[in-house]
Amino acid sequence: MSKLTSVSALDELRKDILSRRDPKKTKLSVCSGTGCRAYDSEKVIDSLKSGIKQHGLDDKVDLVTTGCHGFCELGPVMVIYPDGIGYFKIKPDDVDDIITETLSQGKVVDRLLYVDPEGNVITKEHDIPFYKYQNRAVFGSNQSIDPKNIEDYLAIDGYQALATCLSSLSPEEVLETVKKANLRGRGGGGFPAGQKWEATRNAPGDVKYVIVNADEGDPGAYMDRSILEGNPHSVLEGLLIGAYAIGCQKGFIYIRQEYPLAVEHLDRAIEQMRELGLLGENILGTGFNFEISVHRGAGAFVSGESSALMSSIEGKVGEPRPKYIRTSISGVHGRPSDLNNVETWANVPLIINKGVDWFTSIGTEGSKGTKIFSLVGKVNNTGLVEVPMGMKLHDIIFKIGGGLRDGKKFKAVQTGGPSGGVIPEDMLDLPVDFDALNKVGSMMGSGGMIVMDEDTCMVDVAKYFLEFLADESCGKCVPCREGITQMLHILKMICAGEGQPGDLELLEEIAAMTKACSLCALGQSAPNPVLSSLKYFHAEYEAHVNDKCCPAHVCKELITYHIDPAKCKGCGKCLRNCAVGAISGTKKEPHVIDLDKCTKCDTCFMVCPPKFSAVTKLSGNETLPVSES
Amino acid sequence: MSQVNITINGVNIQAEKGMTILEAARTAGIFIPTLCYHEELESYGACRLCVVEIGQGERKKIVASCLYQISDGLVVETETEKINGFRRTILSLLMHRWDSIPASLLEKYGAKSNERFTDNMTYCILCGLCVRFCHEVKGANVLGFIGRGTIRQVVIFPNQSAKYCASFCPDEMECLHYCPTGVISSQYYGSRPADGQALPHAHPVCINEDINILEILERVGYISK
Numbered sequence: 001m002s003k004l005t006s007v008s009a010l011d012e013l014r015k016d017i018l019s020r021r022d023p024k025k026t027k028l029s030v031c032s033g034t035g036c037r038a039y040d041s042e043k044v045i046d047s048l049k050s051g052i053k054q055h056g057l058d059d060k061v062d063l064v065t066t067g068c069h070g071f072c073e074l075g076p077v078m079v080i081y082p083d084g085i086g087y088f089k090i091k092p093d094d095v096d097d098i099i100t101e102t103l104s105q106g107k108v109v110d111r112l113l114y115v116d117p118e119g120n121v122i123t124k125e126h127d128i129p130f131y132k133y134q135n136r137a138v139f140g141s142n143q144s145i146d147p148k149n150i151e152d153y154l155a156i157d158g159y160q161a162l163a164t165c166l167s168s169l170s171p172e173e174v175l176e177t178v179k180k181a182n183l184r185g186r187g188g189g190g191f192p193a194g195q196k197w198e199a200t201r202n203a204p205g206d207v208k209y210v211i212v213n214a215d216e217g218d219p220g221a222y223m224d225r226s227i228l229e230g231n232p233h234s235v236l237e238g239l240l241i242g243a244y245a246i247g248c249q250k251g252f253i254y255i256r257q258e259y260p261l262a263v264e265h266l267d268r269a270i271e272q273m274r275e276l277g278l279l280g281e282n283i284l285g286t287g288f289n290f291e292i293s294v295h296r297g298a299g300a301f302v303s304g305e306s307s308a309l310m311s312s313i314e315g316k317v318g319e320p321r322p323k324y325i326r327t328s329i330s331g332v333h334g335r336p337s338d339l340n341n342v343e344t345w346a347n348v349p350l351i352i353n354k355g356v357d358w359f360t361s362i363g364t365e366g367s368k369g370t371k372i373f374s375l376v377g378k379v380n381n382t383g384l385v386e387v388p389m390g391m392k393l394h395d396i397i398f399k400i401g402g403g404l405r406d407g408k409k410f411k412a413v414q415t416g417g418p419s420g421g422v423i424p425e426d427m428l429d430l431p432v433d434f435d436a437l438n439k440v441g442s443m444m445g446s447g448g449m450i451v452m453d454e455d456t457c458m459v460d461v462a463k464y465f466l467e468f469l470a471d472e473s474c475g476k477c478v479p480c481r482e483g484i485t486q487m488l489h490i491l492k493m494i495c496a497g498e499g500q501p502g503d504l505e506l507l508e509e510i511a512a513m514t515k516a517c518s519l520c521a522l523g524q525s526a527p528n529p530v531l532s533s534l535k536y537f538h539a540e541y542e543a544h545v546n547d548k549c550c551p552a553h554v555c556k557e558l559i560t561y562h563i564d565p566a567k568c569k570g571c572g573k574c575l576r577n578c579a580v581g582a583i584s585g586t587k588k589e590p591h592v593i594d595l596d597k598c599t600k601c602d603t604c605f606m607v608c609p610p611k612f613s614a615v616t617k618l619s620g621n622e623t624l625p626v627s628e629s
Numbered sequence: 630m631s632q633v634n635i636t637i638n639g640v641n642i643q644a645e646k647g648m649t650i651l652e653a654a655r656t657a658g659i660f661i662p663t664l665c666y667h668e669e670l671e672s673y674g675a676c677r678l679c680v681v682e683i684g685q686g687e688r689k690k691i692v693a694s695c696l697y698q699i700s701d702g703l704v705v706e707t708e709t710e711k712i713n714g715f716r717r718t719i720l721s722l723l724m725h726r727w728d729s730i731p732a733s734l735l736e737k738y739g740a741k742s743n744e745r746f747t748d749n750m751t752y753c754i755l756c757g758l759c760v761r762f763c764h765e766v767k768g769a770n771v772l773g774f775i776g777r778g779t780i781r782q783v784v785i786f787p788n789q790s791a792k793y794c795a796s797f798c799p800d801e802m803e804c805l806h807y808c809p810t811g812v813i814s815s816q817y818y819g820s821r822p823a824d825g826q827a828l829p830h831a832h833p834v835c836i837n838e839d840i841n842i843l844e845i846l847e848r849v850g851y852i853s854k
Contacts, residue, residue, distance in 0.1 A: 300777070302777075317774070322672065322674030322675075322693065322696050323696060324692065324697050324698065470778055470779060471778060472777075473778040473779075474777050474778070474781075475755065475774075475776070475777045475779065475780075475781030476675050476755075477674065477676075477677055478675065478676050478677050478678075478719055478722065478723060479677050479719065479722075481755070481778060481779060481781070482722035482723065482725075482726070483718075483722060484778075485747070485749070485778075485779050486722060486745075486747065489745075489746065489747040490745055493745070500745070503745065506743070509714075509718055510718060510722070512715075513714075513718040516680075516711075516715060517677045517680050517691065517715050518677070519674055519675070519677070519693075
């Protein structure tokens, strides 16, 4: 490809690409994101390639290997256009049928279609509830492009926004547009991106930087990874637009080393941009110069904090800086540096292309646009979902997520990752909105959403998140380092049945100090899992401390396993599976667990046939139900 | 130097522009406790004992006074009930790393050790004074931190031999005079780890024997076997 030396040359190239494409042609969009790869999507793709060739369908069918579609639960995922047929859980063996039936004869392979919990078969991908209630403004393009091919991005108006900015908008106008759109930081803080840009723009200094924060570290969250894997150019285009508005010639992308596919696609995308002259000097002949370097982070959670991230870019240890001066004024090498999250940058080209009115028409008063969440935990449909801001948590979990697994009862949803908080059932009407979530002691965070059912112990959950944070604290300041250590120690004692009166007050005391006095946002938000669970599930903590009872039957030290003689039919399954020989009994007679031998491994509970459900966990003062006979 | 007017604990004070709250307070004879601060070294903001409340009413916030620069009209409170409560918690936590925190400090804020806390008696409170002295004053960078979170500790970097250390501080390790807990001086007063001594002994402040630093360094490829 030759370098594009003007905006009209870009238009010409786009026309040329589109002229070579037929929108009516059958297109297979197969996910090759990290999630589907784990389900062997690459083998499916290889079989498809050779199958298409064998059947001589090369001219009739386009095969596009894309990034994440979102419905990771049911990977590998495929959508067949133009009809929009959705196939799920495809195995390499299914490929023959897809080719001989669907591609050759236009017949649908029923067994690969989505079946909803009521048993209804849904043919079209966009009719599936998981997709139907989403608004995939940012994430939707993943399905139509091969992230390794810049032509695919150009075909969907890629770099049109950049061209518009460079050729017909002044930097001030671009800045005004983003400010008017009230685009707020998707990384968690929700700080208005336009204000950040402006602060960097107005900061004194000739050399300024723009940075992509792709140091996504929340356990279970992978929105940013999937955008970078599936549509790296959308982030890069946003970055260039930001650089133009702020007045920067140099950008950094700080990405986790643990995201090899995202790094690969990003590197490839940057290479292609350079080939087309979208990076370097005099971009599109407009006199705008820009260079990008990709910095791979070693995977420290704290490096997602802005000043720690910038230290890391400088080659220093990723520790937050103690200064009361914003990185937009003094960041990398002391230069003004604007840092925005992956998803924030990816929104920028959309705002330019579709306009402020479009963007602000989505969302709530204070939070505009959409937000991508990784919906995980005990819901039926796990995956990445993009919803308009303001959607109720209830709708996300029950309409899109399809409710809880195995008919269990909802208990809480944890938003905002380790620094977020838990939200109980009576607050499910809350809209997802930066301010609404902060108000109840949680936060939007980067978009982690973990659904918990009745079998989840909230003390155990708080302990889990503090364990993560104790590992990830940089250890520099006392409140975070010592505060997390001792809070975790107390929680461990509570879960082990060694809780004492006063422990909960002590937890609150340390949490308040850690929140108020820590050096950086990691420490300041670290007590959130403890504080929010204490607030909404106080009775559960009290049960642990006072009655030595874990109501959810999770904390091993507080539970015992029993076999209900009224239910046990003596099938012997538990006896055979018990690793320590703690179960005795004769065939067809109720079995008994020897509590002295029992190691509480949970095996008997899991293997007991559901029709009997004779193995019961008891905690505290609980007793086996008195038999009815 | 231009002067600015600030209020500390209700008293109007004139201080030099560019000072931190801590500097202004100390110049005016107002006590703010610190453990990681040293006037010769750059502020570090790690012990957080120096936190104060600034602003008024709804806009009150808590900042580390060793880092926060004063501006005209700034209102500071150094000893509110809230702040002193935080200091009490911080000191109580630190008592489980270092059991000889000056009694005056503990008494002033009513800090007591808590039997519900777990002990991690390394005697090193990770204030970083030795590390910063080595870096900022000596330009030696012989000392540094290793590990993060609770396993963070100060070490002599293994590729910096005792001889190298001696080339900066020929008579004695001067950093020991900066150590507030005395953990360096108690071990190495008048001596230093011998050159060529087995490396695990060459990090004076590493008390936590559970952690094999060499193993960690090997694992991350910093040194080879």
